[in-house]
Amino acid sequence: MARPKITIVGAGNVGATVAQRLAEKNYYDVALVDIVDGVPQGKALDLSQAGPICGYDSHLAGATSFDVSDGSAVVVITSGVPRRPGMSRDELLTTNATIIQGVVNEVAKRSPDAILVMVTNPLDAMAYVAHRVSGFPKRRVLGMAGVLDSARFRAFIAAELNVSVENVQAMVLGGHGDTMVPLIRYTTVAGRPIDEWLPKERLDALVKRTREGGAEIVNLLKSGSAYYAPSAAVVEMVEAILKDEKKILPCAVRCDGEYGIQGLFVGVPVKLGRGGAEEIIEYRLTADERAALMTSAAAVKELCEAVDRLTAGT
Numbered sequence: 001m002a003r004p005k006i007t008i009v010g011a012g013n014v015g016a017t018v019a020q021r022l023a024e025k026n027y028y029d030v031a032l033v034d035i036v037d038g039v040p041q042g043k044a045l046d047l048s049q050a051g052p053i054c055g056y057d058s059h060l061a062g063a064t065s066f067d068v069s070d071g072s073a074v075v076v077i078t079s080g081v082p083r084r085p086g087m088s089r090d091e092l093l094t095t096n097a098t099i100i101q102g103v104v105n106e107v108a109k110r111s112p113d114a115i116l117v118m119v120t121n122p123l124d125a126m127a128y129v130a131h132r133v134s135g136f137p138k139r140r141v142l143g144m145a146g147v148l149d150s151a152r153f154r155a156f157i158a159a160e161l162n163v164s165v166e167n168v169q170a171m172v173l174g175g176h177g178d179t180m181v182p183l184i185r186y187t188t189v190a191g192r193p194i195d196e197w198l199p200k201e202r203l204d205a206l207v208k209r210t211r212e213g214g215a216e217i218v219n220l221l222k223s224g225s226a227y228y229a230p231s232a233a234v235v236e237m238v239e240a241i242l243k244d245e246k247k248i249l250p251c252a253v254r255c256d257g258e259y260g261i262q263g264l265f266v267g268v269p270v271k272l273g274r275g276g277a278e279e280i281i282e283y284r285l286t287a288d289e290r291a292a293l294m295t296s297a298a299a300v301k302e303l304c305e306a307v308d309r310l311t312a313g314t
């Protein structure tokens with residue numbers, strides 16, 4: 001049986017690292033597509049030459065043409081531009097929404113049964129655009145953010161308590177931005193609630209650091225943003241889908257009434273399997289948690305309305 005094919009659009013930091021992580025699984029074939037001629041071809045060739053050393057036979061192909069993506073089971077979309085000095089949020093939104101429209105048009109006609117995993121920021125708005133442009137059922141369009149935000153929170157907690165990251169369970173919901181909602185009541189270390197491990201001030205500090213986790217890395221790197229943890233998060237989602245794991249992870253999916261959210265892509269717990277986002281799991285939330293999630297959803301709504309306004313007629 002042929003290996004499942006995964007296309008990664010955008011062979012930059014996140015895309016190329018996703019390609020490397022997937023190739024090393026020795027279970028998938030990987031196609032890399034980028035607009036800059038030579039980059040996807042060069043990175044795919046370099047990665048294939050690591051195969052004999054790392055012990056994988058994964059087939060890697062790179063191209064500027066989307067033909068290489070034909071028949072993909074999953075398409076991971078990382079193409080976009082970062083915000084440059086002097087560029088407004090609206091300009092970034094318009095530029096990336098235009099890129100996503102073009103890319104999704106191409107991949108949707110070549111891989112009509114694919115599951116789309118969106119990565120490009122602003123994440124929740126780009127997932128909304130991808131869903132609209134592809135015409136795919138909503139369970140086949142997902143955004144990666146919650147797995148990354150939860151991993152950051154888990155890493156900070158593990159370091160604070162000097163315990164294994166494997167003991168720490170956490171779920172960060174909401175939009176991928178300042179309004180994200182770490183669910184403290186559902187955060188546990190070896191099954192014990194986090195508030196029995198840490199005083200409120202320390203927990204608040206870790207929540208703040210999680211919210212600002214992306215910016216902390218941007219400030220350290222000076223150019224570019226995080227990609228090791230983001231690529232690991234993408235791969236966890238892709239594997240949960242293609243191995244039909246039924247794993248529950250926080251993902252940006254379209255809510256139509258769940259959690260009281262209407263017609264928006266927001267991070268919620270989702271069961272992932274071969275069908276994509278097979279089920280949204282509704283946790284019982286307190287009034288405060290629900291209010292925080294609604295505030296986050298309102299921020300996402302504003303972005304989606306801006307996308308509709310800015311891309312009208314394109």
Ligand SMILES: NC(=O)c1ccc[n+]([C@@H]2O[C@H](COP(=O)([O-])OP(=O)(O)OC[C@H]3O[C@@H](n4cnc5c(N)ncnc54)[C@H](O)[C@@H]3O)[C@@H](O)[C@H]2O)c1
Nearest residue numbers: 010011012013014034035078079080119120121144145230
């Ligand atoms: N959702 C998350 O949690 C998360 C985490 C990290 C990064 N991101 C986002 O992912 C995106 C990629 O980040 P990165 O660090 O890899 O950036 P990068 O600049 O290294 O890579 C982006 C790539 O996209 C390519 N590209 C641009 N337009 C294209 C087009 N029309 N078709 C094909 N390729 C095109 C560029 O040439 C570049 O190689 C950014 O929007 C970033 O903000 C999101």
